[in-house]
Amino acid sequence: MMEENNVEVGVVVFAFCCLLLFTGYLLYSFSDKDNYWSYTIAVYLSWVLGFSGVILLPLDLAYAKKVTVENNPLLGSWIFVFWSTFFLAWIIDPIMQSFHDNGSYEPKTRLCGALKENIKFYVIIVVIVVGVFILLFFLNEQETDIDTFVEVLIDLGTVYGMLFIIVLLGLGLVEVPRSLWQRSDPIKSLKRLHFESQEIENEYQDARFELEAIIRAVKSAEQQESRNGEVSELGMFISHVVAKCPLHVIEEMSSSNNRTNEHNLDIVDIDTFSKLHAKLLKALRLYKSTSDKWQQTLNYADELEALVAGRPPAYAKASNFGKFYWRWRVTLGKPFLMICAVVCGIFSLAIIWGEVTIMLVDAGSPVLSIYGWVVQVTSGGVDTMIATFLPLFYMAYCMFFTMFDIKFLKHYKLTKRSTDASGLLFNAYYLCRLQFSLGYNFLLVLDYATVQSNNAEKPNPNGRMLHTAFQSVIGNMSSITWFNRYSPVVLISLSLATAFNWHAKVLSWIGVDVFVEPQEGNAEHTDRIEEGKRLLRRERDKRERDGICSPGRVNNGISLSSMKSRTPKKLGGDVYKSFV
Numbered sequence: 359m360m361e362e363n364n365v366e367v368g369v370v371v372f373a374f375c376c377l378l379l380f381t382g383y384l385l386y387s388f389s390d391k392d393n394y395w396s397y398t399i400a401v402y403l404s405w406v407l408g409f410s411g412v413i414l415l416p417l418d419l420a421y422a423k424k425v426t427v428e429n430n431p432l433l434g435s436w437i438f439v440f441w442s443t444f445f446l447a448w449i450i451d452p453i454m455q456s457f458h459d460n461g462s463y464e465p466k467t468r469l470c471g472a473l474k475e476n477i478k479f480y481v482i483i484v485v486i487v488v489g490v491f492i493l494l495f496f497l498n499e500q501e502t503d504i505d506t507f508v509e510v511l512i513d514l515g516t517v518y519g520m521l522f523i524i525v526l527l528g529l530g531l532v533e534v535p536r537s538l539w540q541r542s543d544p545i546k547s548l549k550r551l552h553f554e555s556q557e558i559e560n561e562y563q564d565a566r567f568e569l570e571a572i573i574r575a576v577k578s579a580e581q582q583e584s585r586n587g588e589v590s591e592l593g594m595f596i597s598h599v600v601a602k603c604p605l606h607v608i609e610e611m612s613s614s615n616n617r618t619n620e621h622n623l624d625i626v627d628i629d630t631f632s633k634l635h636a637k638l639l640k641a642l643r644l645y646k647s648t649s650d651k652w653q654q655t656l657n658y659a660d661e662l663e664a665l666v667a668g669r670p671p672a673y674a675k676a677s678n679f680g681k682f683y684w685r686w687r688v689t690l691g692k693p694f695l696m697i698c699a700v701v702c703g704i705f706s707l708a709i710i711w712g713e714v715t716i717m718l719v720d721a722g723s724p725v726l727s728i729y730g731w732v733v734q735v736t737s738g739g740v741d742t743m744i745a746t747f748l749p750l751f752y753m754a755y756c757m758f759f760t761m762f763d764i765k766f767l768k769h770y771k772l773t774k775r776s777t778d779a780s781g782l783l784f785n786a787y788y789l790c791r792l793q794f795s796l797g798y799n800f801l802l803v804l805d806y807a808t809v810q811s812n813n814a815e816k817p818n819p820n821g822r823m824l825h826t827a828f829q830s831v832i833g834n835m836s837s838i839t840w841f842n843r844y845s846p847v848v849l850i851s852l853s854l855a856t857a858f859n860w861h862a863k864v865l866s867w868i869g870v871d872v873f874v875e876p877q878e879g880n881a882e883h884t885d886r887i888e889e890g891k892r893l894l895r896r897e898r899d900k901r902e903r904d905g906i907c908s909p910g911r912v913n914n915g916i917s918l919s920s921m922k923s924r925t926p927k928k929l930g931g932d933v934y935k936s937f938v
Contacts, residue, residue: 461636519795528852
């Protein structure tokens with residue numbers, strides 16, 4: 359027994375070491391090099407703690423097969439992770455993000471604005487929790503105490519996360535294996551890319567035009583202030599903001615100012631320019647996101663065209679790694695992607711079936727979930743950890759795969775080596791908010807949480823209670839039993855709609871074309887494909903004129919802090935720079 363425990367502890371220690379390194383690599387890959395240390399540390403801690411549940415829960419399930427909850431050594435770890443991520447996800451990270459996005463000049467004003475914005479959100483949350491608490495009291499005649507209030511708070515937080523997870527998993531469980539299968543066929547992938555190119559390029563151009571308009575307004579404010587002929591706080595503030603504007607966008611701007619600019623300021627003062635500064639930060643973030651996606655599209659098109667033509671692309675000639683990757687892509691890429699798609703499809707079907715069983719099982723019924731059955735026949739050692747880690751990791755991957763692809767989150771997409779602090783913090787606190795809901799949904803899929811009352815737990819064949827330390831921390835969720843029972847219907851409906859493209863077909867009946875796949879014989883789709891080819895050809899010609907010889911490795915990311923603030927100390931410059 360002691361040797362088995364040592365093996366489990368060794369596996370977990372190794373997994374956490376890998377997690378620390380992996381998180382550092384992610385942060386290095388996506389963070390803008392000019393992000394300040396305060397944001398970087400907060401994001402790193404949030405990501406480490408947010409990902410830790412994927413490691414802790416499999417070990418917790420292994421312990422649950424051998425020891426009671428009271429003797430589970432992970433109880434303290436779960437309590438620490440729960441409350442630390444709670445404060446990071448609901449207080450620290452949101453306030454830091456609001457502080458970063460606030461366009462005010464003085465640090466004190468920015469902090470006050472961030473606090474006010476978050477206090478409004480907290481008031482709404484408290485009102486909802488108190489309302490639900492009072493409703494439960496009158497319906498169930500429960501005793502009103504602090505423990506019940508905390509339980510209601512945790513239950514509502516879990517429901518909030520579960521709603522997100524159901525939507526994200528409903529799309530991701532289908533899109534992940536389908537995208538892998540589609541990528542295995544370069545001819546169809548290239549056709550699909552031509553079909554999507556026009557929309558991607560339009561989004562990029564719209565973001566660029568919006569950024570140009572705001573930069574014009576900033577330059578106009580600079581000209582108005584310069585007429586005063588005096589060095590003022592407002593003038594220094596404007597100079598600081600101008601320094602943030604990406605120079606290449608300014609140089610490419612049209613010299614015509616005849617168009618009406620809705621961002622121009624009638625009165626230029628600290629307050630009005632602070633609002634314009636906030637708009638600039640948001641526009642820069644969207645420009646980076648759409649620019650990065652457009653560049654990825656161009657690079658992927660170069661690779662696909664090279665595969666179809668049977669010739670190596672430019673990056674295959676530039677380095678040994680490029681040569682190795684190209685050989686792998688030509689020889690093993692297609693079968694590897696197809697195998698991965700099949701494996702992921704099997705995982706997805708097993709998870710969807712597990713969601714179905716949530717509505718079928720009840721106290722005393724057998725375990726119907728495939729993953730739940732696999733866990734039951736394991737010994738409670740490393741085999742249990744592996745059997746639970748793989749599907750849990752896959753669920754987490756599907757969830758975040760969808761989250762990064764949703765259009766309404768385009769302002770906060772992670773872009774390679776150029777994501778600002780706001781985008782990083784947004785992804786960090788949503789990771790923390792969703793991890794416990796993901797874990798709870800995973801237990802439902804395993805049929806571990808079908809019995810909602812702690813007094814009616816189902817023993818395993820060895821007579822041990824299959825009740826985890828995770829469940830002990832988050833509670834029995836008795837107030838959301840109805841939600842657990844019927845929420846899988848939403849997930850299954852979304853999965854079917856995504857698999858068969860029902861939403862696009864329904865909208866097409868009323869004349870709205872939202873197909874994400876080109877349809878054979880559709881004249882409009884054929885035109886879109888030809889337009890995509892033209893756009894990609896035009897961009898390739900532009901690259902050749904600019905002397906870019908390695909299109910497969912173009913990086914068009916820009917920095918939100920391309921020039922550091924030179925605000926004097928007497929105006930709070932050092933404090934300002936430490937949080938920008």
